Amino acid sequence: MPYNDAxxxxxxxxxxxxxxMVVEAGAGTGKTTLLITRICLAVxxxxxxxxxxxxxxxTEKAAAEIKNRLVTALHQVVRELKRKKEEPxxxxxxxxxxxxxxxxxxxxxxxxxxxxxxxxxRLDRASVGTIHSFCADILxxxxxxxxxxxxxxxxxxxxxxxxxxxxxxTFLDRELGVQAPRAELWKKVLPEISLQELKExxxxxxxxxxxxxxxxxxxxxxxGICEEKSREALALSTAFLDPKKPKPRSxxxxxxxxxxxxxxxxxxxxxxxxxxxxEEEPSPLSSAAPKGWEEDAxxxxxxxVQFALKMRPEKQQLFRAALExxxxxxxxxxADYTREGILSFDDLIxxxxxxxxxx
Numbered sequence: 001m002p003y004n005d006a007x008x009x010x011x012x013x014x015x016x017x018x019x020x021m022v023v024e025a026g027a028g029t030g031k032t033t034l035l036i037t038r039i040c041l042a043v044x045x046x047x048x049x050x051x052x053x054x055x056x057x058x059t060e061k062a063a064a065e066i067k068n069r070l071v072t073a074l075h076q077v078v079r080e081l082k083r084k085k086e087e088p089x090x091x092x093x094x095x096x097x098x099x100x101x102x103x104x105x106x107x108x109x110x111x112x113x114x115x116x117x118x119x120x121x122r123l124d125r126a127s128v129g130t131i132h133s134f135c136a137d138i139l140x141x142x143x144x145x146x147x148x149x150x151x152x153x154x155x156x157x158x159x160x161x162x163x164x165x166x167x168x169x170t171f172l173d174r175e176l177g178v179q180a181p182r183a184e185l186w187k188k189v190l191p192e193i194s195l196q197e198l199k200e201x202x203x204x205x206x207x208x209x210x211x212x213x214x215x216x217x218x219x220x221x222x223x224g225i226c227e228e229k230s231r232e233a234l235a236l237s238t239a240f241l242d243p244k245k246p247k248p249r250s251x252x253x254x255x256x257x258x259x260x261x262x263x264x265x266x267x268x269x270x271x272x273x274x275x276x277x278x279e280e281e282p283s284p285l286s287s288a289a290p291k292g293w294e295e296d297a298x299x300x301x302x303x304x305v306q307f308a309l310k311m312r313p314e315k316q317q318l319f320r321a322a323l324e325x326x327x328x329x330x331x332x333x334x335a336d337y338t339r340e341g342i343l344s345f346d347d348l349i350x351x352x353x354x355x356x357x358x359x
Contacts (some may be wrong), residue, residue: 010034015104017042036069040097044077044112045105051125056134059178063129070128073097074120075358132345135352136209138344146355151341160344163336167356168199171329182325188322198322205330206337208346215320223269226311230262233304240293251290254282255301258308268313281309 010030013021014037021038025031037053042048055070057063080095101107127134136154139146172195175182175211189198236254237248248256264274285305309315337344343351 011100011104014038015100017046032066032069035066036073037097037100039070040073040077041100041105043074044097044115045101045107047115050119050122054127054134054325056127056129056131060130060133063133067128070126071120072121074116074123074144077116078113078120081109081116082244084109110350129227132348135348138352138355142355142359145359146351148343148351149338149341152343153341154348155342155344157344159340160206160337160342162340163340164203164333167329167333168202169337175325185321185325189325192318193322198326200332201322202326202330205326206333208350215323218269219269219271222311223266226262226266226269229304229307230259232265233262233301233308234259236297236301236304237278240290241296242292249290250283251285251293251298251301254285254305257282258305261308261312264313265308266313268316274313292331 012022013034016146017038023031023034036057039053042053043050055063055066057066075097079095079099098112099111127137139148139152143150143152145182175186180186193201237252241248241252267274282305285298285302289295293301
């Protein structure tokens, strides 16, 4: 839901604790405060045990801030309720959390206080931390179910880098030596993709983000996107022509080229016969919109041409050739990581996802 810092929206985000909510806002606008209030209301208003709470962020610093602010909020509630018991004549409260509990949930102090005290006593059992630490806790609890070896450990990258470089250097010695087994394939790839780029690509394949790569696994979806963008490019190629001077300029010519190229890309992705290549690639479009063009439309035209250039069948064939060169060594390196029990930060997320999906 859009959040514009209005009181009504803020209250809705704070108090609708039984549904999923997404808040988008800039820095310093109170997102963390909203999160703390929602956690407190889940515990105090709904009676959710604090050990059932999961609050995840990206950094240890942010996680520590959430936990500290959560402790502070609960302590303030306990302190205020104890003060009210000692001074019953002072029946008003400036505590915003208590006001929500009274007004939106109609709760009595006799319910709120024990819940707050229990939450504070068991707060160390709540999963308030980083995404990676949460995943690590799950994997440590269920290592066999996750398929981890007994010697598995999280690696900051040094051990993995050493194993990678050993295997990669041996691979290059074999592939680029005197008796190179795939010399023609290398001659096709190296003029367009450097060894460093190929190494970085292989590192991505080994990183844990990709368990198994199938080039055509999303081909129908990508083909549909190419066809849609082809139609868009063709429509734009005539949208801003001057009726008095209908001759296409460079931007219109580039869009016509993009429309044709994207149709070829769609055919390639669907493994259909390809038409002859379109005419020579267009020159990069200028940064300034031509006369008569709207700025937004021109930016769209630039992005369509760039997309068409990247999706050319020739580019995709080159990528597939690069993948063919390194796919086997990537699998070997991944096997090395598994044998040595190396877990990357990406592995933590992927393996936890797989564990929860399948078990």
